[in-house]
Amino acid sequence: MNYNSGDTAWIIVAAAMVLLMTPGLAFFYGGMVRGKNVLGMLAQNYVTMGVVSVLWITGVYSLAFSGKGKWIGDFHQFGLNHIWQQGTGFETLTIPPLVFCAFQLMFAIITPALITGATADRLKFGAWTLFSGIWLVIVYAPVAHWVFSPSGWLFKLGALDFAGGTVVHANAGAAALAVILVIGKRKGWPKERMRPHNVPFVLLGTGLLWFGWFGFNAGSALAANTTSAFAFVNTNTATGAALLAWMLTEKIRDGHATTLGAASGAVAGLVAITPACGFVSPMGSIAIGFGAGVICALAVGLKHKFGYDDALDVVGVHLVGGIFGALSIGLFATKMTNSAGTNGFFYKGGWTLMGHQAVAVLAVVAYSFIVTYILAQILDKTIGLRVSEDDENVGLDLSQHAETAYETASYSDGSRFTSNFAKQ
Amino acid sequence: MKLITAIIKPFKLDDVKTALNAAGITGMTVSEASGFGRQRGHTEVYRGAEYTVDLVPKVRLEVLVDSADVDSVIETIVKAASTGSIGDGKVWATTVDHIVRVRTGERGVDAI
Numbered sequence: 001m002n003y004n005s006g007d008t009a010w011i012i013v014a015a016a017m018v019l020l021m022t023p024g025l026a027f028f029y030g031g032m033v034r035g036k037n038v039l040g041m042l043a044q045n046y047v048t049m050g051v052v053s054v055l056w057i058t059g060v061y062s063l064a065f066s067g068k069g070k071w072i073g074d075f076h077q078f079g080l081n082h083i084w085q086q087g088t089g090f091e092t093l094t095i096p097p098l099v100f101c102a103f104q105l106m107f108a109i110i111t112p113a114l115i116t117g118a119t120a121d122r123l124k125f126g127a128w129t130l131f132s133g134i135w136l137v138i139v140y141a142p143v144a145h146w147v148f149s150p151s152g153w154l155f156k157l158g159a160l161d162f163a164g165g166t167v168v169h170a171n172a173g174a175a176a177l178a179v180i181l182v183i184g185k186r187k188g189w190p191k192e193r194m195r196p197h198n199v200p201f202v203l204l205g206t207g208l209l210w211f212g213w214f215g216f217n218a219g220s221a222l223a224a225n226t227t228s229a230f231a232f233v234n235t236n237t238a239t240g241a242a243l244l245a246w247m248l249t250e251k252i253r254d255g256h257a258t259t260l261g262a263a264s265g266a267v268a269g270l271v272a273i274t275p276a277c278g279f280v281s282p283m284g285s286i287a288i289g290f291g292a293g294v295i296c297a298l299a300v301g302l303k304h305k306f307g308y309d310d311a312l313d314v315v316g317v318h319l320v321g322g323i324f325g326a327l328s329i330g331l332f333a334t335k336m337t338n339s340a341g342t343n344g345f346f347y348k349g350g351w352t353l354m355g356h357q358a359v360a361v362l363a364v365v366a367y368s369f370i371v372t373y374i375l376a377q378i379l380d381k382t383i384g385l386r387v388s389e390d391d392e393n394v395g396l397d398l399s400q401h402a403e404t405a406y407e408t409a410s411y412s413d414g415s416r417f418t419s420n421f422a423k424q
Numbered sequence: 425m426k427l428i429t430a431i432i433k434p435f436k437l438d439d440v441k442t443a444l445n446a447a448g449i450t451g452m453t454v455s456e457a458s459g460f461g462r463q464r465g466h467t468e469v470y471r472g473a474e475y476t477v478d479l480v481p482k483v484r485l486e487v488l489v490d491s492a493d494v495d496s497v498i499e500t501i502v503k504a505a506s507t508g509s510i511g512d513g514k515v516w517a518t519t520v521d522h523i524v525r526v527r528t529g530e531r532g533v534d535a536i
Contacts, residue, residue, distance in 0.1 A: 193475050195468065254469045264471060300471050313471065 004094035010224040011095050011103050017215025018106035022049055022113050024208025028263065029117045031201025032312050034194050037121045038201075038405045040396025044116045044128050051133045052109040060108065061101050063141040065090075070153045072142045089150025093222055103219060104144070111140055111168045117312035118176035121186050121194070122392055125400040127385045131375070135175065139371050143171050143364055159360035160333060160341060160353070162231065163220035165275025165325040166364040173319025174365040176310065178372035183386045185309035187393070194311075199260055206263040210239060213270045217277040230337045231277040235270065238277075238289030242269025245293025261297070268296035268317050272325035276332065279341040284332035288325060296321050319365070326361050330354025425520040425533060426494045430485045431457060431513040432505040437483050443504035449487055449497065451536075457484040463511035482513060488523060488536050 026045035030038045052060075059078045065087045067074030076082055083098050093100060112132040116123075146152040147159065147167045154166075161167060186194065196202060217235040221228035246265025247257035272292030273285055280288065300316035303309065310316065330353045333344035343349030379385050386392075391399035398404055432440060437454065444452065458479040465478035489497050494517050501515050525535040 193473060195475050195477075196470055250469075250472065254472060256469060258469060260470055297472070301473075304473070 002094065003096055004223070007223040007225075008095045008099055010228070011099050011219055011222060014215035014219025015099070015103040015106050017212045018103070018219065019049075019109065019212075021106075021209050021212035021216065022046075022110050024205045024212055025110060025113055025117075026205065027201045028205030028209060028267070029120065029312050031198040031203075031205060032117075032196040032260075033120050034395070035197040035406055036395025036397055036404075038197065038397065039403055040125070040400055041116060041120060043125060043396075043401055044123065045113045047125070047129050048113045048116075048132050049109050051129060052112065052136055053105065055133055055136055056101075056105045056108050060136055060141050061104065063137065064108075064144040065101075065104065065149050068151045069145070070151065070156070071145070073145050073149065087149070089155075095222060100222065103222075104148075107164055107168060107216070108136060108140055108144070111164075111172050112136060112175075114169070114172035114314060114318055115176045115179060118180050118310045118314035119183060120311035121396065122183060122386050123396075124383075124385060124387050125396070127379060127383055130383070131179075131379055131385070134375060134379075135372065138375065139171070139175060139368055140167075143167055143368060147360065147364070154360045154363060157356050157359060158342065158353070159356040160279055160329050161275040161326060161360065162278035163217045163274045165271070165322045166360050169271045169274060169318040169322030170326060170361060170365050171322075171368045173315050173317075173322055174368040175372040176314040177308070177319065178369045179376045179385070180308055180310055182373065182376040182380050185307075186311060187389060189309045189311075190304060190307075196260060202263050203259055206266050209270065210266055213239075213274075217274060221278060227278050227338050227340075230282070233282050234277040234280060234285035235273050237282050238273035238285040238292070239266050239269040241286045241289030242266060242272065242293035242296075245269075245290045246297045249294050249297040264300070264313070264317065265293045265297065268292045268321045271318055271321035272296075272328065275322070275326045276329045279329055279333040279338050280344075281332070281334055281337055284328075284334070284346075288328045288332060291328070292321050292324055295324055323361050323365070326357050327354065330357040425523055425536065426489050426491055426517045427520045428487045428489060428494065428497055428501070428515065428517045430487075430501050430505065430515040431459065431482050432485060432501075433507065433512060434481055434483045436505045436507070436512075437485070440485060440501055440504040443500050444487065444497070447497065447500045449489070449500075451487070453486045455484045455486075457482045461511070461514070480511070488520065490533055490536060 022045055026042045030041045033041050057080055062077035063073045065073055066077040068088050086097050112135055144167050146154040147161050214232055218228040218232035221231055243262050243265040246261045250261045251257045269289040269292050272288050276288055296317050299320040300313040331344045331346050333341050334347045335341055335343055342353045344353050458481050460478050465476055465480055468475045468477055498515050506512055523535040524531055
């Protein structure tokens with residue numbers, strides 16, 4: 001066992017940083033919901049940290065990363081049995097397998113947590129808890145195996161996903177779309193528009209996400225080396241570019257650049273650079289970030305056109321941004337950044353890589369959408385996914401948790417002293 | 425005895441308070457309020473979606489005065505609260521039958 005203490009130390013720290021992203025996400029989302037649902041949002045995210053932490057160690061890690069299977073792992077490392085053995089294809093890693101397991105756990109936590117933004121304000125807490133556990137096993141574990149495990153079929157195909165653009169973002173975005181098609185719109189949407197109750201929370205959450213994302217992306221090098229440095233710089237650059245692009249889009253379209261737009265743009269950039277960060281050049285990351293900022297800013301308007309209530313734009317940001325990022329590798333990947341990668345179209349690599357990327361995106365999105373849709377239907381028909389109308393009116397904080405976030409009395413729309421009606 | 429109620433722009437509160445103090449008014453009650461008049465509301469934009477917020481934040485200021493002082497106090501408030509733009513608020517006075525100072529039990533004008 002030739003473990004490298006520098007690599008090991010970095011990945012342990014990176015794992016802790018990725019864990020922090022879920023509370024960050026909780027505040028990013030929590031600020032955007034109405035004041036009567038903020039605890040409900042925080043609770044759904046935190047309970048996911050509980051559910052996944054336990055299930056991952058118990059068996060899901062083994063299903064995702066153990067063995068030679070093309071489609072799914074095996075039971076060899078159930079209960080972290082044989083955890084001293086490096087997984088198939090990971091033999092050259094210089095960190096203990098248990099560190100890799102802990103690092104991957106944090107990805108498995110945030111992926112289902114991402115879905116809660118789309119389903120905001122209307123899921124039963126218990127139903128969400130059950131859903132997140134089952135989804136982890138039947139959707140996340142196989143998809144992570146396909147893409148991240150060297151035995152997985154998409155990995156073998158040559159599709160590149162450095163840190164989870166398909167596994168985490170396109171996957172969660174497709175699943176989010178499936179669940180909201182099953183549970184339907186929030187009561188009153190879109191006639192009654194629901195204003196964010198605390199934009200500063202959103203920005204605070206964004207800061208935590210941005211920070212944690214360095215662990216997510218640069219940590220995905222699974223070592224402290226030049227690749228991790230590229231991932232780090234590309235992550236920051238793309239995020240900055242996307243923030244500017246989103247605000248610029250708003251300034252041109254709506255007349256004002258907003259703080260919520262800055263936060264949304266930053267997250268769109270983080271999402272899009274995730275699969276690409278270890279394969280592209282810093283100049284390429286500017287193009288990816290800028291593209292993601294503009295495309296996602298426009299994509300969040302789609303829900304109004306198609307009439308699906310993606311409350312906090314998980315589809316518009318994570319599905320669209322994840323797909324855009326995964327496909328951008330087909331254009332911008334360069335072996336100058338990562339010799340283990342492939343050259344994309346702009347680096348004389350032709351369209352081969354783009355083809356592989358498209359297959360990976362299609363496979364992950366289709367699998368995630370279909371399986372999640374069936375799971376959501378089954379749960380909805382049996383235990384019921386959605387709260388009662390009364391509970392929705394009262395808000396998740398009081399109806400699901402018997403708590404309120406703020407001492408001040410809230411009106412039915414969750415706001416204080418103000419009421420809003422959509423401009424029709 | 426009169427109760428003067430003024431609905432003003434929140435950022436004008438300090439000016440009004442200073443002006444009333446200078447005019448010899450020694451007490452007042454201030455609360456947060458929200459509402460609309462001719463100003464109506466304003467528009468906010470979140471991720472490209474427009475929201476009309478019709479109730480805008482205001483400050484409600486209440487002062488008890490001797491009937492003889494009503495006109496001058498109202499004038500002081502109006503002068504200090506005015507910006508000349510829409511949404512400056514309103515001031516009105518109502519007749520008050522009884523006033524009691526809780527600590528001393530004084531009644532009427534003495535309790536102002």
